[in-house]
Amino acid sequence: EAGVTQFPSHSVIEKGQTVTLRCDPISGHDNLYWYRRVMGKEIKFLLHFVKESKQDESGMPNNRFLAERTGGTYSTLKVQPAELEDSGVYFCASSRREILGTGELFFGEGSRLTVL
Amino acid sequence: KNQVEQSPQSLIILEGKNCTLQCNYTVSPFSNLRWYKQDTGRGPVSLTIMTFSENTKSNGRYTATLDADTKQSSLHITASQLSDSASYICVVSGANDYKLSFGAGTTVTVRA
Numbered sequence: 001e002a003g004v005t006q007f008p009s010h011s012v013i014e015k016g017q018t019v020t021l022r023c024d025p026i027s028g029h030d031n032l033y034w035y036r037r038v039m040g041k042e043i044k045f046l047l048h049f050v051k052e053s054k055q056d057e058s059g060m061p062n063n064r065f066l067a068e069r070t071g072g073t074y075s076t077l078k079v080q081p082a083e084l085e086d087s088g089v090y091f092c093a094s095s096r097r098e099i100l101g102t103g104e105l106f107f108g109e110g111s112r113l114t115v116l
Numbered sequence: 117k118n119q120v121e122q123s124p125q126s127l128i129i130l131e132g133k134n135c136t137l138q139c140n141y142t143v144s145p146f147s148n149l150r151w152y153k154q155d156t157g158r159g160p161v162s163l164t165i166m167t168f169s170e171n172t173k174s175n176g177r178y179t180a181t182l183d184a185d186t187k188q189s190s191l192h193i194t195a196s197q198l199s200d201s202a203s204y205i206c207v208v209s210g211a212n213d214y215k216l217s218f219g220a221g222t223t224v225t226v227r228a
Contacts, residue, residue, distance in 0.1 A: 004159070033214060042118055043160075043205070043218040059215070091159060097215075102148055102167060105216075107159035 002026065004108035006092050012114045018080040019059075021111045025074070025094030029058075032075050033095075033105070034067060038088035049075060049099055082115045089113070120208050122219035124162045128175045128209030129196055129226055137222045139189040147209040151180050151191045154203045154221070163191070163204075 001030040005024045013019050025032045046065070047057035051072035060067070064077040064083070071077040074104040079086050118219045120141045129135045141149070148167045152160035164180040167191070173180050177194045193200055206219040 031214070035216075035218075040220075042220045044118070045215040048214050056215070093159075104162060104163045104165075105150075105214075107152075107161070109157065109159045 004092055004094050004106050006108035006111045008092075008111055009109065010112040010114070014081055014116050015084055018078065019082055019113060020055045021077045021079075021090050021092075021113070023075045023077070023092030023108060025092070026106055029094035029096050029106075030072065031095045031098055032069060033093045034075070034077055035059075035091045035093065036088050037091070037110075038085070043058065043091065045079075054100075079113070082113075084115050087113055087115045118172070118220065119217045120206055120219040122204075122206050122222050124222060125220070126223040126225070128161055129224070131196060131198060131228050133196055135193050135196060135224065137193075137204050137206075138192045139191070139219055141187050141189070141206070141208045141217070141219075143187075143217050144210040145209040146187075147211070147213055148186060148187050149180075149182055150207040150209070150216075151178070151189075152205040152207060154205060156202070160205055160207075176223070196224075198226050198228060200224060201226045 007022045022062050030051050033048040037043045043057040046054040049069045065076045091110045092108045123138045151163040151167045154160045166182045179192045182189045203221040205221040208217045
């Protein structure tokens with residue numbers, strides 16, 4: 001069974017440009033999450049999809065970030081326009097259960113974003 | 117202030133030795149606590165998950181403890197191996213369990 005896959009693994013862009021990150025969750029996992037880790041800080045929640053619906057997007061930092069999950073399969077996270085403080089590692093995770101409880105949460109390897 | 121604090125920030129140990137990592141949290145209400153291992157350039161991988169009622173849980177050479185009264189957890193690595201070199205992250209789940217509160221991690225370096 002393939003794990004959570006993310007693309008690209010690393011993206012370097014200039015301030016003001018646009019970047020789109022993609023996440024393919026584990027097949028059959030309706031729940032998809034985006035997290036990010038900025039330099040020197042802990043990982044923080046961005047948003048949660050249940051299938052194609054945004055269950056909770058309270059962690060999205062501002063309206064320059066747009067996440068979509070059309071068709072309830074893969075998800076994209078677009079940053080437009082990118083700012084220096086957006087640099088960090090963006091993790092995607094997926095789970096089978098909506099109420100996570102003690103269920104497993106599977107992480108991708110992350111997409112490292114560097115904004116110059 | 118982060119609701120999950122880990123110590124030490126980093127440590128170096130010799131292969132074959134044991135070490136213990138600490139995690140203190142203030143997340144309330146508490147649902148469960150997880151320890152993840154994150155190799156450089158990889159995503160976090162779950163080691164253990166403990167609920168309120170569990171005091172100890174092992175996964176091979178990794179043993180996690182939880183004291184929900186004092187809101188403390190530890191991760192003990194026994195007979196360390198070079199492959200144990202990684203960042204170990206304590207993650208606490210509260211009322212909105214998918215949001216998760218992450219510690220900043222402890223970086224462990226095992227040397228031959």
